[in-house]
Amino acid sequence: AQSVTQLGSHVSVSEGALVLLRCNYSSSVPPYLFWYVQYPNQGLQLLLKYTTGATLVKGINGFEAEFKKSETSFHLTKPSAHMSDAAEYFCAVSAGNYQLIWGAGTKLIIKP
Amino acid sequence: ETGVTQTPRHLVMGMTNKKSLKCEQHLGHNAMYWYKQSAKKPLELMFVYNFKEQTENNSVPSRFSPECPNSSHLFLHLHTLQPEDSALYLCASSQVGVRMNTEAFFGQGTRLTVV
Numbered sequence: 001a002q003s004v005t006q007l008g009s010h011v012s013v014s015e016g017a018l019v020l021l022r023c024n025y026s027s028s029v030p031p032y033l034f035w036y037v038q039y040p041n042q043g044l045q046l047l048l049k050y051t052t053g054a055t056l057v058k059g060i061n062g063f064e065a066e067f068k069k070s071e072t073s074f075h076l077t078k079p080s081a082h083m084s085d086a087a088e089y090f091c092a093v094s095a096g097n098y099q100l101i102w103g104a105g106t107k108l109i110i111k112p
Numbered sequence: 113e114t115g116v117t118q119t120p121r122h123l124v125m126g127m128t129n130k131k132s133l134k135c136e137q138h139l140g141h142n143a144m145y146w147y148k149q150s151a152k153k154p155l156e157l158m159f160v161y162n163f164k165e166q167t168e169n170n171s172v173p174s175r176f177s178p179e180c181p182n183s184s185h186l187f188l189h190l191h192t193l194q195p196e197d198s199a200l201y202l203c204a205s206s207q208v209g210v211r212m213n214t215e216a217f218f219g220q221g222t223r224l225t226v227v
Binding site: 032034036041042043046049090094099100102103104105 | 116118154155157160168200202204214215216217218219220221223
């Protein structure tokens with residue numbers, strides 16, 4: 001069975017500081033991994049995904065994530081936070097059926 | 113029009129009303145989903161349709177009734193809802209392959225308030 005754990009329901013960083021949102025997964029088969037962003041009262045938008053190949057994946061809005069098999073992690077980072085990054089971020093894993101397994105989400109708060 | 117479109121964006125209904133949520137995808141995908149998103153709770157997968165056949169029903173109460181007339185359209189029929197059913201309802205679609213599921217594309221959601 002697959003599962004996803006996102007550490008921290010809320011993360012607060014100052015504008016211009018590094019953003020690090022943590023995601024750990026479990027999967028019995030090689031996973032596909034995803035990060036989505038959700039702005040208030042909107043649907044979820046894909047930020048980036050890992051399928052195969054290069055383990056460092058670059059996405060939209062300056063975000064990137066690194067797949068670390070040995071650590072079963074897929075943490076999301078951005079070197080310098082911007083006020084417009086304030087949103088909720090979801091990590092998900094897909095491993096062979098019709099479902100994406102979702103983390104509980106992390107709300108990113110940007111302090112001016 | 114592209115992507116996944118949901119209507120209406122907002123809906124207020126009484127507990128005795130009957131209403132329907134509509135979702136349309138223009139991506140040529142073969143799978144469609146209904147999710148419920150409540151405050152302070154994880155995303156809840158409600159229904160999955162693959163090639164118009166329902167493949168998942170995650171213990172959803174019968175007051176929610178899905179319909180998938182073709183691979184581009186998905187409905188969620190609502191009747192005699194409860195206040196705790198108030199939530200953001202999200203529709204999504206994806207292309208399901210032999211082994212792996214590609215990413216899901218989401219609509220903007222319908223904000224439902226039951227009074």
